[in-house]
Amino acid sequence: MEGTMKLNEFNNAFQTEQQCLAYIANLKENKCIRCSSFNLNTSDLKRIRCLKCNQTFSILTGTIFSRSQTSLRSWFYLIFR
Ligand SMILES: [Zn+2]
Numbered sequence: 001m002e003g004t005m006k007l008n009e010f011n012n013a014f015q016t017e018q019q020c021l022a023y024i025a026n027l028k029e030n031k032c033i034r035c036s037s038f039n040l041n042t043s044d045l046k047r048i049r050c051l052k053c054n055q056t057f058s059i060l061t062g063t064i065f066s067r068s069q070t071s072l073r074s075w076f077y078l079i080f081r
Contacts, residue, residue, distance in 0.1 A: 010080050020072035021045040025059050033057045 014020050025045055031038050032050035041049040045059040060066040065075060 010077065014073055014076050017072050018045070020076055021059055023076075024063065024065070024072075028059065028063070030059075033061055 014023070022045065025042065030040060030042065030048070032040060032053060032055055034055040035050060035053045037050055037052040039051045041051055042059075047056055048059060049056050058066065065072060068075065
């Protein structure tokens with residue numbers, strides 16, 4: 001992330017919670033929280049499934065967002081403005 005993002009750029013990039021989730025997914029190393037396998041089913045980022053050990057977890061596990069009741073868009077707005 002470089003420089004400051006203009007508000008309209010922000011709105012275009014993060015229109016939905018899903019886009020926010022996808023952004024986090026890009027930042028994170030996507031591996032299983034239990035066995036560290038990279039062999040994951042990520043079709044649902046809030047319910048990623050490890051194809052090796054069958055563990056399910058959210059892309060938000062281990063981030064500051066995981067226990068937040070605030071929407072991701074609100075968080076992102078605070079971070080990027
Ligand atoms: Zn696993």
